[in-house]
Amino acid sequence: MRHKIAIFSDVHGNYTALKAVYEDMQEQGVTESWFLGDLFAPGSGAQDLWDLMQKINPDVYIRGNWDDLMIRGAAGKIALEKPSKVYMERLAMDVAAKVDLQVLATMKRWPMRVVKQINNVRIAITHDLPEINFGQQLYPTLPTENFNKLFVEDDLDLAVYAHVHHPIMRYSSEEQIILNPGSVGQPFNRHVKFQQDLRAQYLIVTIDDDGVSGIDFRKVAYSHPDELMRAANANIPYIELYQMQMETGEVHTHDYPLLARLNDKYGYLREAKEYEAQHAIHEKADF
Numbered sequence: 001m002r003h004k005i006a007i008f009s010d011v012h013g014n015y016t017a018l019k020a021v022y023e024d025m026q027e028q029g030v031t032e033s034w035f036l037g038d039l040f041a042p043g044s045g046a047q048d049l050w051d052l053m054q055k056i057n058p059d060v061y062i063r064g065n066w067d068d069l070m071i072r073g074a075a076g077k078i079a080l081e082k083p084s085k086v087y088m089e090r091l092a093m094d095v096a097a098k099v100d101l102q103v104l105a106t107m108k109r110w111p112m113r114v115v116k117q118i119n120n121v122r123i124a125i126t127h128d129l130p131e132i133n134f135g136q137q138l139y140p141t142l143p144t145e146n147f148n149k150l151f152v153e154d155d156l157d158l159a160v161y162a163h164v165h166h167p168i169m170r171y172s173s174e175e176q177i178i179l180n181p182g183s184v185g186q187p188f189n190r191h192v193k194f195q196q197d198l199r200a201q202y203l204i205v206t207i208d209d210d211g212v213s214g215i216d217f218r219k220v221a222y223s224h225p226d227e228l229m230r231a232a233n234a235n236i237p238y239i240e241l242y243q244m245q246m247e248t249g250e251v252h253t254h255d256y257p258l259l260a261r262l263n264d265k266y267g268y269l270r271e272a273k274e275y276e277a278q279h280a281i282h283e284k285a286d287f
Helices: 015-028 047-056 065-074 085-098 102-110 144-150 224-233 238-250 256-266 268-286
Strands: 004-010 034-035 113-118 121-126 158-160 165-169 178-179 200-208 211-220
Touching: 004 178, 004 224, 015 047, 015 200, 015 224, 034 047, 065 085, 065 102, 085 256, 085 268, 144 165, 165 211, 165 268, 178 200, 178 211, 224 238, 238 256, 256 268
Parallel strands: 004 034, 121 158, 158 178
Antiparallel strands: 004 200, 113 121, 165 178, 200 211
């Protein structure tokens, strides 16, 4: 039997990019899809993005590090000692205010790792490492030994992971295949010319009775002005940063001076502290 699997990840709230990817999936005639994590923030999408995911109806969901941050932030449990933590908390507050209550509860149940058998090919699916969905141990320029950690079981043939926002194909020391679909909503590359290509990225893997018969790294154009209009209409926090991302591909998640200025300018730190204090009161009352 022939399987044509769409693998996508790192949407980061970009509804317009995901919609374009979904339309391309349909045109390509995929038979199933796998989502490798990081659905919300900092982009425009909230409940509308969740509803779009229900249309796509992935056969696999993996929980990414930003999914965990949204869950923790919605509960008021991100420590606010750094400007970047305030950024995460304020984004999570925005998502929590705009989605149905069951959305974050459902995300919390997503696994960090799934192993699938497709015909005679055995595949490990993660957001990052098998037991850690954050960090930079699998950045594309790092040694092969780091990537060997994806193959926990001896009988695995292929590993797919996400997180680093780069389309990747490489091999383990035993020459098992390693794939990364890149990012739907937030592609990244340190090489300036490649960073300027801001099309949505995803991957189609075809597996037939003989094994892996096709690996198709896809880039899908979409309207960045439309996405920015959606973001403005949704009144997302840190919209200046999102506009810079949409125009240049640059992200500022760890730009502490810039985040500190925005946190002070818009009162995001105060709002985050008030939100966390209110949730602490509710927790004590429930206890």
